[in-house]
Amino acid sequence: MNYPGFLRYSLNVIGKTTWPLIRVNTTNSVNSIGVKSYIILGGVHWLSSFHPLVICGPSGCGKSTLLKILMKEYKNYFGFTVSHYHFVTRHEMQQAIEKGEFIEHVEYSKNLYGTSKNAIKAVQEKGLVCILDIEVEGVKNIKKTDLNPRYIFIKPPSMEALKERLQKRGTETDESINERICRAKKELEYGEMPGNFDIIVLNDCLEDAYRELKNYLWKCGVLGSNLQEQ
Numbered sequence: 001m002n003y004p005g006f007l008r009y010s011l012n013v014i015g016k017t018t019w020p021l022i023r024v025n026t027t028n029s030v031n032s033i034g035v036k037s038y039i040i041l042g043g044v045h046w047l048s049s050f051h052p053l054v055i056c057g058p059s060g061c062g063k064s065t066l067l068k069i070l071m072k073e074y075k076n077y078f079g080f081t082v083s084h085y086h087f088v089t090r091h092e093m094q095q096a097i098e099k100g101e102f103i104e105h106v107e108y109s110k111n112l113y114g115t116s117k118n119a120i121k122a123v124q125e126k127g128l129v130c131i132l133d134i135e136v137e138g139v140k141n142i143k144k145t146d147l148n149p150r151y152i153f154i155k156p157p158s159m160e161a162l163k164e165r166l167q168k169r170g171t172e173t174d175e176s177i178n179e180r181i182c183r184a185k186k187e188l189e190y191g192e193m194p195g196n197f198d199i200i201v202l203n204d205c206l207e208d209a210y211r212e213l214k215n216y217l218w219k220c221g222v223l224g225s226n227l228q229e230q
């Protein structure tokens with residue numbers, strides 16, 4: 001069983017030093033001398049300082065699908081915050097934006113969407129890695145802040161495949177699909193520009209895409225090195 005957020009500490013584990021943070025899974029982990037437990041040598045750091053993850057990609061590329069699998073496999077690691085429409089009046093939201101309460105915000109179809117600092121903080125205070133599923137414009141805004149997340153771009157195999165996925169999902173009208181496809185072209189341009197994202201995951205075969213995403217999360221330390229051994 002994975003420790004819930006508050007119990008996930010940064011530890012120095014016998015036989016190896018893990019940094020900056022590891023997640024301990026006592027039931028399955030065996031350390032270098034074959035003992036199924038850990039001794040805490042280092043200090044305790046809350047995971048709240050951990051880099052958030054920004055996940056971005058054209059509508060229909062499979063962001064939610066991949067995140068659902070990730071959150072199912074690592075139940076107590078991630079907290080989700082979407083760039084959401086706030087159920088307040090437009091005026092109230094504008095005031096909050098002016099006060100600097102939002103880390104990013106964008107306007108689509110005359111609605112304001114945004115991710116508030118409080119929403120991120122609430123996830124981090126639970127000791128979870130905060131996942132932000134946001135649009136390209138939101139990514140651009142986040143890049144101006146000191147949030148310092150890992151940037152992940154999910155890319156569809158082709159425009160045709162993207163359109164087919166949106167049609168099959170059955171959530172959009174023809175008009176909305178066309179709007180999304182139009183927007184996708186610009187988003188792909190931005191997503192594929194070198195330096196804009198830490199990783200571009202091609203979501204053609206879902207299994208391969210998930211493996212690539214997970215490998216990256218291991219590589220950048222979001223998923224702890226001790227878990228890798230299990």
Ligand SMILES: Nc1ncnc2c1ncn2[C@@H]1O[C@H](COP(=O)(O)OP(=O)(O)OP(=O)(O)O)[C@@H](O)[C@H]1O
Nearest residue numbers: 058059060061062063064065165169203204205206
């Ligand atoms: N690799 C894949 N192969 C085929 N279909 C896929 C694949 N990944 C996701 N899908 C399907 O494509 C559709 C769109 O996926 P999903 O809803 O996850 O996209 P999204 O990027 O989260 O979209 P939005 O930004 O609009 O929320 C879903 O019906 C999903 O089941």
